Amino acid sequence: MKLRVDLPQSPYDIVIENGSLGKVGSWVKGLWKPQKIAIITDNHVGSLYAEKVKLGLLDAGFEVIVFDFLEGEASKNLKTVNKAYEFLVKNGMTRSDGIIALGGGVVGDLAGFVASTYMRGIHFLQIPTSLTAQVDSSIGGKTGVNTPFAKNMVGTFTQPDGVLIDPETLKTLGKRELIEGMGEVVKYGLIEDVELWQELQSMDGSVESILAHAESIIYHSCNVKSKVVVEDELDNGVRLYLNFGHTIGHAVEATAGYGKVMHGEAVAIGMVQLSRIAEQKELMPAGITNDIREMCQKFGLPIDHEPWNKEALFEALAHDKKARGKSIKTIIVPELGSAAINQISLEEMKEYLEK
Structure with missing residues (x-):
C-alpha cells in the first residue's frame, strides 16, 4: 500500500508493506543519488535492524555509517543531538549526504531534528519501527527534542523524502x-x-x-x-x-x-x-x-x-x-x-x- 503526502513544496510517499525492510536498498536508490548515509537509531532497534538496513544500502551502492544512542524518551535532548553532530562531523558528512531515522518516535524526532539543523539542513528518510511512529510521528515533518520545561519544546518543520513502514517490525516490540x-x-x-x-x-x-x-x-x-x-x-x-x-x-x-x-x-x-x-x-x-x-x-x-x-x-x-x-x-x-x-x-x- 502507498499513500501520497502531496505537499506543494515537498511531496513524498508513505510505503506500507510487510517485508519492505528487506527492500530498503532499492527503495532508497529510487529516491537518492549515491551518497554517504548515516543511520540514526537507538541501541535496542539498532541491535535488531541496523545491520540489515546497512547491508541493504551497501548492496545498493551507498556508503553507510551508524550512530546509536541509549533508547528512551530521556535521551531525546540537545545533549544527544550534540553527540550526533560530532559523529557526523568526524565522519565527514556533507550537505549532499543524508540521514535515515531507524526506530520509534524518539529516534524519528531526534534524527529528523539533527537532519534539519546539521549544516542548515540535509535530507532524510523515516523508517519507523514502533506502532506510535508508524501511525503518527514519522509523518508530517515535525521534529523535536525535549527540554526540562516541556516535551518537544525545541524543534523544526522539515519533511522527509519518504517513509517506509514494515508492519512486521511490530513483532519485535514488547x-x-x-x-x-x-x-x-x-x-x-x-x-x-x-x-x-x-x-x-x-x-x-x-x-x-x-x-x-x-x-x-x-x-x-x-x-x-x-x-x-x-x-x-x-x-x-x-x-x-x-x-x-x-x-x-x-x-x-x-x-x-x-x-x-x-x-x-x-x-x-x-x-x-x-x-x-x-x-x-x-x-x-x-x-x-x-x-x-x-x-x-x-x-x-x-x-x-x-x-x-x-x-x-x-x-x-x-x-x-x-x-x-x-x-x-x-x-x-x-x-x-x-x-x-x-x-x-x-x-x-x-x-x-x-x-
Whole structure:
C-alpha cells in the first residue's frame, strides 16, 4: 500500500508493506543519488535492524555509517543531538549526504531534528519501527527534542523524502511498546475515521489482534495524518485536531519524568481526562467519555495517572506550544469522527485538570 503526502513544496510517499525492510536498498536508490548515509537509531532497534538496513544500502551502492544512542524518551535532548553532530562531523558528512531515522518516535524526532539543523539542513528518510511512529510521528515533518520545561519544546518543520513502514517490525516490540501505539490509533478513529473506530470495535484488544490488523490500522491512521498535514503543514489550523488528548498527555509525560509514562499511554490518559470535563460542559456528546475509556481499557491502555499533581500539570501546560498568551487551544470531539478547536483561557484549563 502507498499513500501520497502531496505537499506543494515537498511531496513524498508513505510505503506500507510487510517485508519492505528487506527492500530498503532499492527503495532508497529510487529516491537518492549515491551518497554517504548515516543511520540514526537507538541501541535496542539498532541491535535488531541496523545491520540489515546497512547491508541493504551497501548492496545498493551507498556508503553507510551508524550512530546509536541509549533508547528512551530521556535521551531525546540537545545533549544527544550534540553527540550526533560530532559523529557526523568526524565522519565527514556533507550537505549532499543524508540521514535515515531507524526506530520509534524518539529516534524519528531526534534524527529528523539533527537532519534539519546539521549544516542548515540535509535530507532524510523515516523508517519507523514502533506502532506510535508508524501511525503518527514519522509523518508530517515535525521534529523535536525535549527540554526540562516541556516535551518537544525545541524543534523544526522539515519533511522527509519518504517513509517506509514494515508492519512486521511490530513483532519485535514488547507488549507495552506495542499497546501504547494504540493510543494514537484510537485518537484517529475519534477525530476523523469512523470506519477505523468500527474496526477497533471489532477487535478483541489482544496483541494478536493488533498484529493481525496492523496493515489496515496503520493505513487508516496514516491516511488521516497525511490529509491533515497537506491541509495544514505548519500546525496553525486543522492539524491541531491531531492533538486531541495531547495537551494534558504531554503534561503527564513531563511531570512523570520523560519515559515513565509512554507517549501513547499519556495520550489515552489525556483523552479520557479532557473528554470527561468537556462532556460535563456539554461540549462533547453524552456517553462519549465512557466509550473512549472502554476502548482504551480494551487494548490495555491506562486511563488515569497517579499521583495526579494538578499544580505541576498546570505548570507544564503553561509551556505547551498550543498556549498563546493567556489562552490555550484544546481539541474536542463534538461527535464521533469529527474534531474542533476549543480555545479557552489558561485559567479555565485548570478545570480540565480536576479529578
